[in-house]
Amino acid sequence: MFVRRIAVVGTGYVGLTTGACLASLGHRVECADVDALKVNRLRAGQVDILEPGLAELVARGRATGGLTFVEGARGAVADAEVVFLCLPTPMGAGGAADLGAVEAVAREIRDVLPRDAVVVCKSTVPVGTSVRLAALLGREDVAVVSNPEFLREGSAVHDFLHPDRVVVGSDSPRAAERVAALFAGLGAPTVLMDAASAEMVKYAANCFLAMKLSYVNAVAELCELVGADVTSVTEGMGHDRRIGQAFLKPGPGWGGSCLPKDAHAMLRVADAVGVDFPLLRATVETNARQQRRVVDKVRRAVGALAGARIGVLGLVFKAGTNDLRDSPALAVAELLALEGAELVAHDPQVDRPLPGMTVVDDPYAAVRGADAVVLLTEWPEFRALDWARVAALMAGSTVLDTRNHLDPDALLRAGLVLDGTGRVHRVTA
Structure with missing residues (x-):
């Protein structure tokens, strides 16, 4: 398996699980968050999310150097091959998903993304968001991929490492295959679309x-x-x-x-x-x-x-x-x-x-x-x-x-x- 340089933006329940699990698969992962206090706590090995196995994975990643934490998204993505967006999309007006955080990060990182990077949206977003993100990024050399998560709270680490399936969607087959390869070590069925x-x-x-x-x-x-x-x-x-x-x-x-x-x-x-x-x-x-x-x-x-x-x-x-x-x-x-x-x-x-x-x-x-x-x-x-x-x-x-x-x-x-x-x-x- 190729070791990839990965940035994960957002260290909530999905982001921290994603980052820690990808690091456990051998990738180099840097997790970014705007909350300086949270970043400092994670750097010290303090995990506030109650999730079996997560604190142990974070500790192991920190010990090996495969998992690091940084404040702000720009520094994390500067040399990343793949960038995961794991940001909240809460219910907004009329029940629609609020994409404010996702769009704000896209604007923040668009000019520092390395050439040929792949941006992966792991947040739950409405149909058409990948197209919207591509337009916001304004980078023809950067592909956008959808990789929805199917993690159950209370068993998220297990679900990530033993998934029923891995869903990867992109209008660029090459980008989809690059993202799918990150999960090859899991041995799970991969559904490309x-x-x-x-x-x-x-x-x-x-x-x-x-x-x-x-x-x-x-x-x-x-x-x-x-x-x-x-x-x-x-x-x-x-x-x-x-x-x-x-x-x-x-x-x-x-x-x-x-x-x-x-x-x-x-x-x-x-x-x-x-x-x-x-x-x-x-x-x-x-x-x-x-x-x-x-x-x-x-x-x-x-x-x-x-x-x-x-x-x-x-x-x-x-x-x-x-x-x-x-x-x-x-x-x-x-x-x-x-x-x-x-x-x-x-x-x-x-x-x-x-x-x-x-x-x-x-x-x-x-x-x-x-x-x-x-x-x-x-x-x-x-x-x-x-x-x-x-x-x-x-x-x-x-x-x-x-x-x-x-x-x-x-x-x-x-x-x-x-x-x-x-x-x-x-x-x-």
């Missing part, structure tokens, strides 16, 4: 996953009404190879840094070209309804939310991360607070104040005096709680398990009432 198709792949994949999650949440609601158990239903479904087990776990709704913004961006793209997409619109609405359903269940458990004390277990969007972006737990908490509930919350990875609630550093402090407890994130620590102690501390007796994460027998022995998702039985003493 035009830039527009590669940009669409990420949106199409994420929106499909969102639809699958909304579907299983709707199935869970139906199970509650007809007396079926969603865990049995999804087990039976998942053995069908056409469906699979992944993304068949009901919960309080889907969230995180990708699915919500990508679903809205896809709808915006469809609107822009006059395509009606009722299936995706229903997916988004079903997700919002799922959050309201959790609130309805809490209300039924306590009678009235105004003045009720609710213990909240879990705030991040997914266990194993420290990411609060578009967390369904926070969406549910906000709805509860709007109806006057007093919220006391605990999450193993949240140690700062949040609006509308009191955040405590002990799960038992969160449940003390609670009229009801609602579990919103599937942390293993919550399954291992002393539920007899929880029962003694609570004012009420209902625990709403939105993730079907807890052991019903443990709550039964403690004399608590368990209200799961898609499971009609309530465990009582």
Whole structure:
């Protein structure tokens, strides 16, 4: 494998994972960021992103000299053969992706890019962005390639090093092949295509996953009404190879840094070209309804939310991360607070104040005096709680398990009432 000189602009979740993993494959990688404090922390080996294996890869890259960090993009790209743009594209006005950071960096680096460099957009961007970037760069000798990421938070390093596929899109076959060669050591299927198709792949994949999650949440609601158990239903479904087990776990709704913004961006793209997409619109609405359903269940458990004390277990969007972006737990908490509930919350990875609630550093402090407890994130620590102690501390007796994460027998022995998702039985003493 040829060792390439690579610059990665942006050291967030995608950028730092990309840089550290490419360095582990033997490339020389320099990661750039505008945040001087973050750069200095990374130079000192301090990784603030909770991601299994990432800190170790960063330490190894620093030790070998294959991974370095610099403030500002211009210095990083000056002698790079390949430049990865790993920049945020948050939801903007009307749901469209905000390309401000991507475009600003393109303008910043265009006059210092080496001749014949390749600029790779790894950020999730609308179709046509590669063409737009090429025009912004204004360099006929510099090719633009789309290489969407498919990393799951909590397993990003594993996903990068053991991908299902590597998607590379460009209107320059030579540039696409140069980028694909960077990943040759992974032994994964490589799918080469035009830039527009590669940009669409990420949106199409994420929106499909969102639809699958909304579907299983709707199935869970139906199970509650007809007396079926969603865990049995999804087990039976998942053995069908056409469906699979992944993304068949009901919960309080889907969230995180990708699915919500990508679903809205896809709808915006469809609107822009006059395509009606009722299936995706229903997916988004079903997700919002799922959050309201959790609130309805809490209300039924306590009678009235105004003045009720609710213990909240879990705030991040997914266990194993420290990411609060578009967390369904926070969406549910906000709805509860709007109806006057007093919220006391605990999450193993949240140690700062949040609006509308009191955040405590002990799960038992969160449940003390609670009229009801609602579990919103599937942390293993919550399954291992002393539920007899929880029962003694609570004012009420209902625990709403939105993730079907807890052991019903443990709550039964403690004399608590368990209200799961898609499971009609309530465990009582």
